[in-house]
Amino acid sequence: MPVEDALASILAAATPITETETVPLLQALGRVLAADQLSAVDVPPCDNSAMDGYAIRYSDLAAGGELAISQRIPAGHMGRPLLAGTAARIFTGAAVPDNADTVVMQENTESVGDGIKIIAAIKAGQNIRPKGQDIHCGSVVIAKGKRLQPQDIGLLASIGATRVEVFRPLKVAVLSTGDELVEPGTPLAEGQIYNSNRYTLSALLAAMGYEVIDGGIVADDFELTCQQLQALADKVDIIISSGGVSVGEEDHVKAAVESLGELGLWKLNIKPGKPLAFGSVNGTPFFGLPGNPSSVFVTFALLARPYLLRYQGQTEVAPVITKAKAGFDWGKAGTRQEYLRAKVQGDEVILYPNQSSGVLASASWANALVVLPPNTTVAAGDDVQLILLADLLG
Structure with missing residues (x-):
């Protein structure tokens, strides 16, 4: 199946x-909004100065000459109505x-006695940020389904929010399989x-804000695999x-899932990560990722993570694809869509020298994945599609 x-x-x-x-606003980072956030205020709440300088009536410039300084207005204070002919x-x-x-910004004035003289061309209305320029009262500031970023937290604070309604975090079990595995x-x-x-x-799951349940290491045994899957299905999302x-003869997870629930898909046209399973165990969603470390990283990022985000209530989940100039040659066209561990350097992208699915160092070194469609070769200087890991995992 194509990716x-x-x-x-x-x-x-x-x-x-x-x-x-x-939850309190300062605890909402990375959480997904469960309701639209509407503003009860205008931001800014009144017309305010974008510069240190002098507030004037533009019509007074027609009279020429100097403007007397009639008052001083620091931030956080309200001034009196401005008198004609003053600043x-x-x-x-x-x-x-x-x-x-x-x-008028102060650099465009010079002091003359107790007043100022404007020494540069001035446009009416300049350097004023109007009331509601950023946010209008009653408008939707952030819509339901948005995963909150640091700048979103600041934006919500700017409308006076102190608490927000979010979807509860998912509970995810991580199960490892294989007689060869031992814990560090x-x-x-x-x-x-x-x-x-x-x-x-x-x-990866902790970075998404989820509760992670360690499912342990299950031996390469069909009955033991079934028992552990059943036990976890009752505890997690x-x-x-x-x-x-x-x-392989010792690969029991696929058969165990089919016996306990259903398998929706298996085997993708992807490299690394062809043997990927998706289905359910006793009604609990299940992802069976490959065993090779780089395959785990790539298939989780491209397939499991978007599902988890959608399950969590997030609306925008698809990876963002961009372009860069290839700083490498790729002469062998493959039959599967490949995701090459790569690094963007300046205006080009280079590859990790070993793209084996067992080389986890490639994922640690990379800051991007080059997307190579089936039957594609690349010469240095060609445009290639890529996904930045900061966008994919952020």
Whole structure:
């Protein structure tokens, strides 16, 4: 199945959760809004000065000469209505007084006695930020379904919000499979490897704000796999496993899922990560990712993460694809859509020298994935599509 079709199928199966909670604004980073956020105020609440300078009536410039300084208005204070033929000393952010319609920056004036003389061409209305320029009272500031970024937190604070309604965080189980796996800190016997996939997946999920449940390591045994999947399905919103979904005699996860629930898709036209399973266990959504470390990283980012975001209630979930100049040659056209671990440097993108699915160092080194469609070759200087990891995982 093509990657685009698989993602569409997976997202179509995602039913967003409905349970919500209200949290303090400073604890809402990374959470998904459960309701539109409307402003009860205008931002700014009044016309204010964009510069340190002098508030004037533009019509007074026609009379020429000097303007006497009639008052001083710091930020946070309200001035008196401006008298004709005078100027108000004003500071950035201060409310523009009634009758004034223009602010002259101080660099365009010179002091003359107790007043000022304007020494540059002035336009009516300049250097004034009008009431409601940023936000109008009653408008939707941030819509339901947005995952809150740091700048969103500041924006909500600017309308006086202190608490927001968000969807509850998902609870996700991470299950590792394979007789060869041991946890870091345990001496390695011959034929064993450390379980890096658990840590990669747990960190990716924690960065999304989810509660991560360690499903442990299950041996390459059909009955044990079924027992652990059943136990986890009763405790979490979704199960994500790594390994055991290929066609080997010791790959039991696919068969276990089919016996306990259903399998919606299996085997994608993707590299790395062809053996990927998506379905359910006793009604609980299930992702079976490949066992190779780079395959886990790529398939989670491209397929599992968008599903999780949609499940969480987020509206915009598709990866953003951009372009860059290739700083590499790729002479062998493959039959699968490839996602090459890459790094954008200046105006070009280069590849990690070893693109094996077992090389996790490639994912750690990369800041982008080059998207290489099937039957495609690349010469240095060609435009290539890529996905920045900051956009993909942010």
